[in-house]
Amino acid sequence: xxxxxxxxxxxxxxxxxxxxxxxxxxxxxxxxxxxxxxxxxxxxxxxxxxxxxxxxxxxxxxxxxxxxxxxxxxxxxxxxxxxxxxxxxxxxxxxxxxxxxxxxxxxxxxxxxxxxxxxxxxxxxxxxxxxxxxxxxxxxxxxxxxxxx
Numbered sequence: 001x002x003x004x005x006x007x008x009x010x011x012x013x014x015x016x017x018x019x020x021x022x023x024x025x026x027x028x029x030x031x032x033x034x035x036x037x038x039x040x041x042x043x044x045x046x047x048x049x050x051x052x053x054x055x056x057x058x059x060x061x062x063x064x065x066x067x068x069x070x071x072x073x074x075x076x077x078x079x080x081x082x083x084x085x086x087x088x089x090x091x092x093x094x095x096x097x098x099x100x101x102x103x104x105x106x107x108x109x110x111x112x113x114x115x116x117x118x119x120x121x122x123x124x125x126x127x128x129x130x131x132x133x134x135x136x137x138x139x140x141x142x143x144x145x146x147x148x149x
Contacts, residue, residue: 082127089116089124094147097130101146104132 082090092114096107111121129148134141 085120086123086127089120090127092116093121093124093130094128097145097147101133101135101144104143104145107145 089111092111093107096102096110108118108121111118116124125145130145131148133144133146135144
């Protein structure tokens with residue numbers, strides 16, 4: 001068993017180590033602020049309450065690049081960039097629903113016969129803005145897909 005003086009010594013060393021880590025973090029933080037200060041015209045400082053935040057031009061460029069990549073990932077890219085399979089699925093679905101609303105199950109089975117997979121069908125559905133509506137057909141609520149408008 002450790003004596004009381006030895007326990008106090010260990011606690012003191014732990015406290016010193018914690019303070020060293022704090023000092024090191026503070027030094028890194030000060031160095032970071034110094035780099036931003038040297039950047040001058042590249043950086044833009046904003047203050048919220050008592051805290052000052054600096055945003056560099058490079059961080060703004062990274063954010064813009066992320067926004068552009070998200071737009072292409074979520075399908076907001078131009079229709080000209082769509083694949084031929086997706087375009088074929090879009091045309092097929094438009095032709096299928098041109099005569100009037102249909103049940104999703106009937107559309108999906110017809111799509112399988114036309115060799116259009118579920119992913120392409122859902123992409124074509126979102127591209128065309130297909131409207132899903134509930135109708136009352138004699139007591140049973142059924143869902144129908146139709147073209148917008």
